[in-house]
Every structure is written in C-alpha cells, then in structure tokens.
Amino acid sequence: MFTKKLSSLLLIGAIALSFAACSPEGSQPSTSDTTAAAGTAAAPAADNSDDKFVSAYPAFTVTSQSLHDGKWDEITANTIDGKNASPELTWEPVEGATTYVIYMIDMDTAYFIHWKSSDITTTSLPEGWAPSSEYVGAYPPPGSTHKYNVYVFALKNPVERAKGGVNSISPKVQEFMDALDTDINGNTGNIIAVGRVSGDYTAK
DSSP states (O other): OHHHHHHHHHHHHHHHHHHHHHSGGGOOOOHHHHHHHTTOOOOOOOOOTTOTTTTTSOEEEEEOTTEETTEEOGGGBSSTTSOOOOOOEEEOOOTTOOEEEEEEEETTTTSEEEEEEEEEOOSEEOTTOSOTTTBOOBOOSTTOEEEEEEEEEEESSOOSOOOSOTTEEOTTHHHHHHHTTBOTTSOBOOEEEEEEEEEEEEOO
16 A cells, blocks of 8 residues: 555656656746847848938948938048048958959938049058048038948959049949959959948038
8 A cells, every 4th residue: 555655656756757857937038038038139121222322232331430320520531520531341251352442422412422442452541641632521510410331342452543523523333332343354243242331510
C-alpha cells in the first residue's frame, strides 16, 4: 500500500513539474524576443525612390556627424554664422566602385550647387575636407530655412569631369548627375549606386 501511495505522489510531482516547465512563467525569452520587447528595430534600408534626381539608382547609406536632428551645424555656413567648412561624411565602400563624386544642392534656390568634388577614393571625409574651390557653405536669406541635399555617387570608373559650377544656380542638375553614368572612355552604366543625406539650415 505504501509503495502505491509513493508511486502516486511521485507521478503527481512529475506532472506538476512538467506543467511548470511549459508555462509562460517557466519559459525564458530568447535574445530576439528580448530585443523586440525593448523596442529595438533594424535601421531602414537606404532608398532613393522619393528623390527626383536619383530615384533610378540603387541606394546606400551616408551619415554625417555635421547633421543633428535634421539640421546642419552652423560650421557648414559661409556667413558669419559659421566657418564655411564642408560637412563630415561617412559611408561603407560600395562594391565595384573605384571613385566617388559629391554634389550638395540647395533644394529651395533653383538647385544651387554648394559642393562638387570628384575623383574621391576614400569613404570618410572629415569636416572641412573640401577646398574652397569645391565648396561654399549654406547661406539662405536671413531668417529663412532651406533644405540641403548631399549626394554621393559611387562610380565604376572616373568621369571626364563632373559638370556644373559651384556657387551657382543650376537648373540642369539632373543632366549633370546623369552624365556621371558615362565614364571617361565613353562607357555607359557607370553609376553603381547613390547615397544621400539631407538637412535644413536656418540663417540668422
């Protein structure tokens, strides 16, 4: 009789432990569950579909330490606001690219070119990297806010030249950018991808 009671108690205990192991309280969340619960999400993939100039090209991510909360630092201005220094830019090397070209455009002044540099072979540019012949800082009218887009073109081969003049209104910006798709030897399909970063600047 004692043996039967002992067996019954052992069976009941085993069943209870089994339920405890299967219950939510007994389960341990996986690392991915913990991450999701913390609200961590992967950064969205780069996308050019909303940009009128480069929507036809694949995208890659460009970041800038000169950009904070969607606004360019005053150091990028060429007025008394700042030091007229080109923004810091960083991006991962694009597979197949041998050179990069940069344009910075004021989107609110008939596509005014503020920066044009070509034959770039590095993927990290410190603040103030561009010489004065290639860069002029943001200077919207006093009290106004303009949007400035920086485009980084990853090219298979160098081009004869990047078209357009710095510190001038350029209604042919689309033509200038598309011309990068033809390399110095006349071969087309030269643009591999385009990275971009955008921010506002408000003049005092």
